[in-house]
Each structure stands twice: as C-alpha cells, then as structure tokens.
Amino acid sequence: MKVRIERRLTQPRWLTVAVPVGSLTAAFGLIAVVLLATGHNPAATYRDVFEAAFAANGALTQTLVNATPLLFTGLAAAAAFRMNLFNIGGEGQLYFGTIGSAAAGLLLAGQPGPIVIPAMIAGGMAAGAAWALVPAFLRAFFSTNEIITSLMLNYVAGLILTYLIFDSHSYWRDSESASAAVFPVGKALSDAASWPTIGSSVVVPLGFLIGIGVAIGIWVLYARTRFGFEVQVIGDSPRAARYAGMRTRRKILAVMALSGAIAGLGGASQIGDFRHTLDADPKGLRAYGYGYTGIVVAALARYNPFAVVLVAFLLGGLQNAGSTLQGPDFPSGLVGRCRG
C-alpha cells in the first residue's frame, strides 16, 4: 500500500488555526525535553516565562517595547508578501527609517512635539520607502530577483549607518559633547521629539498604537479597495493581471514603497520611542535583526495583519522572558534555543 500525498483543494478554516497552534504545542513539548535533559523543571520554567513576559510588574511594558519594532517589520513583510513580493530588506529599510526620522527630529529641534513627531514619522516613512524603491525598481524594470537585492541592500544600509556616525562628520553625529570625543555617538534629539506614552501601570509606547493603526489600515487597503484587489490578482497570477489590463510595474513600485514605508516607520518609532538618537553601534539597534525577525512574524501570522499584531506581541514577550530568565543557572544558549 503506497501513501500518496496530494494537495488539498481547499484549506479548511480550522486548519489555518490548528497548524500554528499544533506546531506551538509541539515546540513546547520539544523544549520541555531539552529542559529536562539539562536539569530544569519544564513546568516551573514555563511558569517563569509567563511570569516574566506578561505577569510580573512592568513585564507587559517591556514586552510591548520588544514587540513594537517586530510589529512594524512584520507588517512590512506581510504587506509585500501579499503580492508575492519577498521584501527581505525590512532591516535596511528600518535603518533608513531611523536616519530619516532622526534628520527630521534634528532639523526641527526647536519646535514643539505636535510638529516634530509627525515630521519624524513622515521622514522615517519616506526614507524607508525610498530605500525599498531600489529593489522595487530593479524588479519592475529589469526583473531582478527582489529577494537577493533587498537582502544585499541591508548590508549597504548598515554600512551607511556606520559611515554617518563613525566615519564622517555628518549632520547626525555629535561632535561637541565630552563623551562623544571618546566614542562617536549620534546627536541627541530634543525632548519634544520624544514620543509620548499612554497608560501608567502598563506603559504603551506610541509606536505600538501606531502599529495597530497601520495593521487596520493594511487590512482595509487589501480587503476593501481597488488597489488591494489588484494586489491580490497580481499576487495570484501575474498573467491574469496583465490580461485584465492592470499596471503590474506600478503596483510593484507601490507595494514595495508601502512595505518600506512601514519598516521605516518602525525605524522612526525606534528613534522617537526608545533611542532618541541615531544609533549606529553594531551592538545597538543593528544587533537585534528586527527586520529578519519581522519576516518570521509575518510568516507565522500567515500575512494577516491582525495576526501580525498578535504574533509580534507573543514574540516580544518571549524575548523579554528570555532576557529575564538568562542568568547563572540558565545559559543564554538555552534561551536562544527556546526562542527559536
């Protein structure tokens, strides 16, 4: 008796939920084995994880802080995936978002918050979109594979960051303060450029709220508008789209720019919410790989923007728990294993 594996004609609704839940359960089971093998009590560890991620004092806030950049990069990846465009460049577009929003923040240094903050958002989105348009243009007019180009441009973006702070006397670099003479850093933004937070017991960064707004916006855009209709058709069958008279090239440019703008917005949130200066340190922003994790977030969420919010939140919690658990009796390698 041979077993043939065939594609299902339709994907039952329950399966779209059951598969991620099932894999998550399996992952927990597998990690339990690893924990047992290394002499930890799985049940207690899981309780600690939950405690550290969501229950402990201030834990929820820290989780949201971790989730915010993942929310943006996840949405950015999901927005492009909807049209079968693989934007792996969220990382570089996020860097450009920090450059653009820091520039806006520095330029408008004397202005009040309601002027500076929208300008930072716009600056971040514009810079991210511009960086994403490079692979988009190559894809639309020369059929260059956007996976390769957008990925390679991440390294270019990283080098540009280094250049701006370490290798030049750019507009972003602080060359006056005493500490900057010892180690090159970016100029600090004015207090008005710090984004406000909401809530007191649980502090919600403004960026996270904007991210939820973006998720809703993307959902409406893709499910309810002509633009979204075209994106769906092109994503499913480019030939059918061309047959129906759709302008495929323009859509590639638009969707990649949208994706880049969302990643850039993530960069703006990094500056406005958390860092308040352009961070080029290889051990700083660049060490986290938010752009790459965002691809994982989008894939886990099956490119559904609302699911991206949920997954980003859960992964943020896991990261947070990981750094709390890490200690003398819990090696960081094990933490990394559990997170993967």
Added chain:
Amino acid sequence: MSQATDPGPTAAIACKGITKRFPGVIANEDVDFDARAGEVHALLGENGAGKSTLSNIFTGLYQPDEGELWLAGRRAVFQSPREAIAAGVGMVHQHFRLVEPFTVAENIMLGDHRDIGRSFRIHPREIERRVAEIAERYGLAVDPKARIWQLSVGEQQRVEILKALFREARVLILDEPTAVLTPQEASSLFVTLRAMAAEGRTVIFISHKLHEVKAVADRVTVLRGGRSVATVEAADATPQSLASLMVGREIEVNRRRERGGEIGAAVLEVVGVSAGGDRGLEALRDVSLTVRAGEIVGVAGVAGNGQRELAEAVTGLRPLTRGSVRVGDRVLRGGDPREAIRAGVAHVPEDRLHTAVAPSLSIGSNVVLKSYRGTTVTHGPMLLLKRIHDTAAHLIRSYDVKAPGTTTPARQLSGGNLQKVVLGREFSGEPRVLIAASPTRGLDIGAIETVHRYLREAADRGVAILLISEDLDEVLALADRVAVMYEGQIVGEVDAGSASVEEIGLLMAGGRAA
C-alpha cells in the same frame, strides 16, 4: 486464478471489473475491456470519462483497486511502467517524453535496458541502423541522426511510436495522437497504425474525435463516467450514435451554423501586423485580416504557427513590431491590454486557468476582473463587496454555472463551468470584438455545445468574432470565413461554406492555395 475467467484467447490485452478510486472520485468503475491482436481499438469518451486512468493502469503507472488485467490470455500485474514495457505494452503520451537536445537514436536508446541499451558504452551506429530499419517498415520517415528540437511535432510523435516499436511493444496505446497533427499527418498516422495492426499488434487509440474513430478503428469501446458503456463495431456506428453513447443523451455534433443576424461593417481590422515570439524570433509576419460585425472568422492552423501570438497582439498582450490594429474607429497602439479592453475587445484566452482567471481568487473577484475599474462595483477607491457578490450571483444564474457560491475559488470549477464564467464576464462588457482562442479545448461535448451556442448568439447580436482553434471541425461549423496560418503568416483565406477539409489541410501544412 482459474482459466475460466479468461476473456478469450484472442484478446491481446483485456481487463475485467477494473475499479480505481482516487480521494473523492471514482475514476474507473467496473470497467471491462478487451482488444484483440491485429486490431485497432478506439477508446472513446469525454474528458474525465476515465480514459487516461485506464491507460495508466494498462501501462503500470497505477495499480487498480479491484479487477484484473490479462495479457495474451495470462493474468498480469504491473507494479511499474517498466514491467509493463517489458511485457510489451507501450504508450505514446499526449505530451511527448523526449529529450530535446538528443538525437532520435539517443532518445530511443534512453531507458532501454536490453542488450546494447544495457552496456556502458553506447553504440549510436547500431541503434541508428535498427531505427532506420523499423522506420522504413512502418513508413515512419524520421532521420535517426536528427536532434529532437529540429523535428516538427508530427515527426516527434513518430519518434515516440518508434520508441515503442523498438522495445517490441505488442500493444501500443496512443493518447489523443491527432490533437497536434494536420489532417494529412493524421491520415498518414492512420496508415501506420493499420500497418502495425496488420502485423498482429494491438493498437489502442484514445480519442474524443468521432470521425477519426470511424476512420481508423475496428472496434470502439465507449467510456462514460468511469464505466464502460458499450463496445461496438466501428463499421456499424455513426458519429451520432457514438456521441449519444459518450454523452448519454441525443446530441448534435458540429452542425453548421445558420446565420441569425446580418453582417455589418468591418469592426476589427488587422493591417500588416508583425510581432516577436517568446524566443525572440518573429512569430507573426505581416498578418492582415478583417472581421465584420456579426461575422465569425476562423483561424485554423497547426499549433504553434502564430495563432496564440495573433490573439495576444490583437488583445494588447503582445507588442507589435509593425502594422496596426483598428477596432471601430480607434487605432490601438498595441502592447497595452487596458487600451484594447477600453476599445471593446473581449478575449477568451487559450490558457484558461492562469490567464483568464486568477485561480485562487473567488468566482466573485474573477467576474469583476476587468470591470473593477468601472463605477458599478466600486465607489471611489473602495470596492462594493455586495455589488460584486450580486454581479457574480447573477452571472452564475444566467450562464448556468455549477458552483457552490460566489466565494468558491475559481480553480475548483470544472473546465466547462470556468469557461462559462469567462464567457459571461467577457460578454458582460458589451464587447464589439471577441477574440476566442481554443475556447473549447479540453471541454466535454456538453460544454462544447454550450460554448458554441454562446458564440453563435454573440455573432447574431453583432459581435465581430475571431475564432482561433486547432479543431478544424469546430472552425468549419462556426465560422463564415477561415483564414489559415502557417509559420506566422496567413497563407490563405477560404469560404467556410464551400471549403473542403483537404483544401484547408493543405494550407495548414504550408502549401499555398492554388
């Protein structure tokens, strides 16, 4: 295993009670079949009737769930195609299994595991000599040293037949072999098949073309819905009686169209159009033709002679290198499908599943695939989902589409129902011109009848129709005039009412009209 169930010593290949189930479908149910040595036996049936499944069981690709297979009076069980080949069952598939850069002799040697084919060294001379010998005996003219890509489709088919003969096939199964041939090539194939039968071999000829079955077969077994419904002597059958057996009800085959409307002014004018092909070579050369309102102009030709490119050039999918396309009083720049759609050009493309529709999207989305830019289903940038649903539901009702609902993905529809959706959508745009490329390919007789009716009705309403089809019967039944394409050019135009199949066949093969 008693000899009592032996279907008879005369049967070269036979099966009893074959049932094959796939998840959700029964492809073959209790099929009885027997073909004698020295006969050409046609296997006739609509798409999905179970012809391919049955032949795959004969050639060892599938194992039947129930029933038994007999070969020359002995029970046979094939675990793999290789065992079937070793037992002398060969097959010529519809899509050839040939390695293009290799020579004819190399292809024939490939996968042969007997004597010289088995040795580490290859002996091209020896193979070439034997191939030439067989080719001569059966009138299969092919140069054994030629490379496959240099050969025409008809010649490639001969290579496939040679391959089977070289492996000493006693039973040869051909899956719709004439689909890619001109009428002349088809009749020379029939001569070959008869010669093989005269030698005592068995030829199983799979087809859904009734007149071919009449022309070449001794007996015909008709499959319908996975069951064998009848085996009849070809001499006693008529196309009408065979069609009724196939479909299970009375049906009219390819009756010549009677004109309902008047022919009006020229609507589509193609003047001196040239266009490149996919491989960079020129695929269309200086093509000119005119279609008037209410007229159906057929474009006949062997597949790959520029018909697809012509359809794409007129509908804006392929840029023109020279010439112009005029629709009504608008001259199209070419290369822009939206421009053609606006000018009133509807298009039923050859590739139904990936060009005519976005297969994973709903029927609803596919119904508004072109009209989403208009104001009926949108308000500003927003889609009106309710209106889309209503439009699709209306189309499903008026075109009698068998579908669970408007949200069903298009790819779940059968070919006939999908084509109804496409036709319904294209007609809803009130077109002036319709380009229909192989609109009935792969459909069953019932659906073909429906599609033909819609095309006739559209012509009667005054739509100018360009019907591109490789099925000559279809072209002759529907068209007023027939243009024949060969190597990217229109080599002749004949009146469909008075032209003979032979005359058109000659043009299709490249012979100029006298």
